[in-house]
């Protein structure tokens with residue numbers, strides 16, 4: 514029997530044009546499955562509006578028919594937040610046609626971009642105006658303004674410039690009834706009531722569709738000293754960061770820990786020419802940048818002093834300073850290739866936990882021992898942002914273990930890592946968010962009152978649960994308690 518035409522599709526086509534409403538599997542394939550292929554789904558349609566007005570009309574049409582909407586940017590999210598649930602006939606609303614740079618203002622030190630702009634395009638727009646947009650993450654070629662705002666993305670320069678929340682001055686958002694909240698102002702100070710933009714930053718697309726954002730800009734560094742140092746252990750990494758901070762203050766713009774297993778996977782699955790920057794055997798390395806905006810200052814002597822005394826005291830085993838921009842780029846390529854290398858290595862389990870910076874060594878020791886006892890031979894791929902207390906504490910299956918057996922242990926591995934994190938008053942998600950992947954742990958560890966308030970906010974702003982139902986908060990929202 515021929516399929517009946519879907520009246521919603523015709524309605525959406527009238528808004529955005531038939532070419533931008535797709536139901537064909539060949540076209541929608543890259544929109545319905547995530548980067549790690551952990552959340553394959555199917556959509557009622559993929560809709561690609563070209564303006565805020567079109568987003569508003571698309572949302573209103575879906576909401577009127579009770580059809581859930583899944584906002585999507587670059588689809589690089591790692592927790593199943595941006596892909597559709599096959600059983601619910603959701604509409605994927607992709608922002609990938611909305612890529613305009615609306616304004617770059619070097620006097621205000623701010624810029625306003627549409628949601629589909631990639632982070633890389635945002636960095637380039639700032640650089641053209643002689644400014645720095647400091648958000649930097651390995652997915653920056655695909656991750657978008659709407660996505661980084663909605664996940665409050667972090668990345669490699671948070672310890673100096675803050676995460677996306679710290680960088681965001683304003684947002685434009687389409688609400689579930691199609692109305693547009695214009696909170697795009699570039700003001701640094703505004704005390705007129707609740708700061709509503711904060712609800713949408715890190716909201717994981719559950720409260721509205723971000724159609725544009727205004728970000729802070731900074732001075733471009735004129736001199737960057739990049740170093741790769743083998744360190745004695747994670748404790749030495751934490752101490753080295755403190756010493757660098759003592760010597761050059763906030764000029765430490767990135768400080769990443771890289772465990773041996775992470776580097777080994779990069780060298781095994783990386784691009785030709787990638788090689789270990791140092792000779793000899795070492796278990797832990799750090800990669801850091803010290804940046805200086807003034808042409809009159811050179812941080813190199815201070816960095817060299819810190820490294821020399823750390824070597825004398827056995828904290829640093831060996832180190833290399835980048836001799837050129839290309840050399841620095843090559844060192845950073847090793848770090849940025851870790852997620853892709855782990856994906857190529859086979860099935861893996863990801864955690865993006867945070868603890869107090871000083872407790873990183875204790876976390877690594879305790880979690881490592883607990884996991885080895887749970888799954889002997891498990892390969893821990895540990896890397897991340899020491900200055901933020903944020904580790905990508907991932908696991909690859911033991912060599913020779915069948916995939917199914919590894920998958921069967923997944924929940925126990927998550928539970929072990931999350932329980933240790935919670936015991937150390939840490940967070941089960943410092944970067945990637947909750948989505949569908951971490952919902953059970955989120956509901957388990959989050960304070961009940963915090964969950965209740967989140968559910969009330971969701972009910973107030975999106976009462977019909979149109980946006981991203983079942984992500985972050987469960988499908989059925991807990992009933993608010995009358996006592997509040």
Ligand SMILES: Cc1cc2nc3c(=O)[nH]c(=O)nc-3n(C[C@H](O)[C@H](O)[C@H](O)COP(=O)(O)OP(=O)(O)OC[C@H]3O[C@@H](n4cnc5c(N)ncnc54)[C@H](O)[C@@H]3O)c2cc1C
Nearest residue numbers: 586587588589590594595657659660661666667668718723
């Ligand atoms: C190789 C790699 C490295 C990564 N490194 C980091 C890292 O260092 N730090 C970090 O924080 N993350 C990192 N991530 C995760 C990911 O890149 C970020 O979460 C990023 O912010 C997602 O952006 P996106 O445009 O791809 O969003 P998507 O994946 O499309 O969506 C992510 C979430 O935001 C929602 N959303 C997307 N656009 C909108 C919108 N316009 N309005 C409302 N909701 C929206 C989606 O519904 C979903 O819930 C990495 C991912 C990969 C693959």
